[in-house]
Amino acid sequence: MTHTNLDHLTRWESDWAGLRVVVAGLGLSGFSAADTLIELGAKVVLIDGADSEVNRSRADTLKIVGAADVLLGADHTDTLPLIDGLAPQLLIASPGWNPRQPMLAAAAEAGIEIWGDIELAWRVREKEGRKLAEWVVITGTNGKTTTVGMTESIFLAAGLRAIAAGNVGTPILDAVRDPEGFDVIAVELSSFQLHFTHSISPLASVVLNIAEDHVDWHGGFENYKADKAKIYERTKVAAIYNAQEPVVEAMVEAADVIEGCRAIGFTTGVPSPSMVGVVEDLLVDRAFIEDRRNSAVELVALDQIGEVVPRHTAANAAAAAALARAYGVEPAAVAAGLSDFDSGDHRIQAVARREDILWINDSKATNPHAANASLGAFSSVIWIAGGLSKGVSYDELVAANAKRLKAVIVIGLDSAALREALGRHAPQVPVIMASVGETEVDTATGTVVMARAVNKAADVAQAGDTVLMAPAAASMDQFSSYAQRGNAFIAAVRALMGEDSKE
Template sequence: MGCRTVSVVLDELTSWDADWKNLRVLVTGLGVTGFSAADTLIELGAKVTVIDSKDDELNRQRADTLKIVGAHQVLLGEEHVSSLPLIDGQQPQLVITSPGWNPRHPVLAQAAEADIAIWGDVELAWRVQNRAGRKVPQWLVITGTNGKTTTVGMTESILLAAGLKAVAVGNVGTPILDAVRDPEGYDVLAVELSSFQLHYTHSISPLASVVLNLAEDHVDWHGGFDGYREAKARIYERTQVAAIFNNQAPETIKMVQDADVIEGCRAIGFTTDTPGMSMIGIVEGLIVDRAFIEDRRNTAAELVALDEIGQIVPRHTAANAAAAAALTRAYGVPTEAVAKGLAGFDAGAHRIQAVARRDEILWINDSKATNPHAADASLSSFTKVLWIAGGVSKGVDYAELIRKHAQRLQQVLLIGTDNSSLLQALAEYAPQVPVHDITREATNADGTAPNGSRVMTQAVRQAAELAQAGDTVLMAPAAASMDQFTSYAQRGTAFISAVSDLMDEIAQAD
């Protein structure tokens, strides 16, 4: 690396073919993201140290693999994550962090204090995708408090319907570095970005970008709502063609107005109402385009009918579809591909998923509703609700959610181990609604907490006893799942299983 300053060296690392050799890099975290980043950097010739607090079988297997391919060192255990480690007796020149690592973590805080650059895997991917002889994909990037995974899936489906080589990457599960290292390359990447990932990005320049919505979430990680909002807004920086905002979420409009975009980039809106010029919206059950057509002042191009997307298309799902249409139309995808992609998209389980309907009672699984904003979308979709809710609140406030939906709540059944803030909001804004603390009622005889499946089964059984014709039993917890389940998917599966068992029993009794 010579005698040049570290900042100059890093500024020049803008391609795979740049001089990464012997750069001292610390990778924090050995999950899917960290492993992918470390593997990439080793291939580039960097001197890589990896640290992770978990010294378990999976991490030991990953560590062995990285050592075989040339990792400098892999350090597992709590003792290795309490302070910034040295590499060959010197400080790292660069830190690549996994998105779950909070900026206030001692290792990252010490790195920042020492003016060591901290990137995420997304920043690294943006830089190394430029490689001699390889196709460089365009990026369509998506963030928001809710709807990211659905929208990135819709975007991918549309791109594939257009005959493009495309893949959904990022926070959706596929490491972005795996995609940019693909030998054949991609035409387009549909990139889902969390606020954590955006916090650690610095130079990405997407073709089109969107913030779907914004509500209180992850305020503990970001140190407050302002930090969370600032991270989300970074997605618009350096956007090339279309900075896409939610016309029904004024905060996203302000983000676009404040963004430093590439000259010529257009501000494009999406809405679930009738669209104005330079917007995509909905007219008489049709998603229509008034943004990417020649005569957008006087006409609109029909994209797809909502009933072709699904039997139940709540307002937020329609908004996600409009956003995906805007992103792909910005790339130049024809209207026919938008229609085909959205009609063929399968949202998968745990997102306002109809599980059963019997005796005029509808059972809905929306375990993906891990915060109040997501639960608001679910509750807004139904009139009379028996609400199964609760879990890890992540420091959010439930007052507005309960105030808005108090009149549609018939009963509330609480799962989760700490629902104090939710109980407080219910007592203040919905005192007329009966509340059943299922976790407390299901507590074991020795006072220990019951397992999640047992709590969910009891919640389903009690809901069945209370529900009347015309009701919807909605499992939309408005909280994370880690207190009683390993993930929102396991929580949703427990609900589906409990409802299925109940329906089987009822059928056998008939």
């Protein structure tokens, strides 16, 4: 089959009519992609392996507005369907669909272009009569959601019409199709989404950090890093990098950016010229000022961001500030936006303090890199950890934090790798099981397991300790989401202490 060149599809008014498209996945991104393509006049077949009530409802909605067909069930996901008797010309892959999945692999083998919803949104963002937004784009192993929220808050404080979209909050196609349009969109991008992007050219881009994650999906850490690095390609104004992570700096050095684009570092230390960083608990800019070799401009005091600002939070704030300054936001708006930002639940969330024991919910720490940031913020920790490991190693995490661990309470059904790492690198630390071992079957619900963990933590915690629930693993083995896991921890702590001790 010959490859179909779709380079001419660059704006809403391009000739999309009759284009044969398969959309893989009926989640929020897949639904918005199918809805957009139907509106553009494309012929759409939508496929999802789950024949669920939610998917049937979404399918009915799309059929009403003109979808060619919706195929639900696992028997439809292995082969490419024909559309009007012909092969599709384009496949839109939802983020969870692995490139080695049989249907996607068949499309690639046949020379059919594969986009994600991000690529489609970039192609249709320009429309007559609608404000054309600039994009600032954010990725990293950890901190994406916090940073995109901080960036949105800064833009709003500057009086701009702005929104956070992409991998968080509003689907990117819903933001792009807003009738009024936006001045700027802060786009959170996962490695899955970046894998299927090809032509986006943002005003500014940032990789916050890189650590081993999603290696099963990408087929290895090198592939994961390569997909993250794609965010810098074709950046127009500022390619922003973590100056304390050489691998991220190397990504910028290798990127093919638009002529005139600057490399801008961010750091939690004292910044060099062309960096944003921290001086005596002040976030300062030495990048977007004229005399950056000899001076810096104050952006915000760290204590205005929060009562406790761990190192990674300061790093996220520096990255957000750099993105906003690349757009042209004034320092006062950076200060106002970061001061106004509320990080929300489940990210280093103080749940309670009693008898000088601090209870922290960091259920969003779904991998070792995120958990390391949490553990590093405290000195004496009873650590509640475990869950779905996603094939990562815990050796580096445990070795780096062994001295601060007082005890480890293990949850999750897949804890062997974590326990083995603890045995190698922290043999002196008591390991207490809240879930049973892998050789047994634990029929308890996640809520019950978390209650066990909290009670066991209370048995060993003393004044000056922090009980930190930072699992370093995904939640889906015992919980429906990291949010449910975090809420279970909050409920268990409050049940331990009584409702009157809520904070």
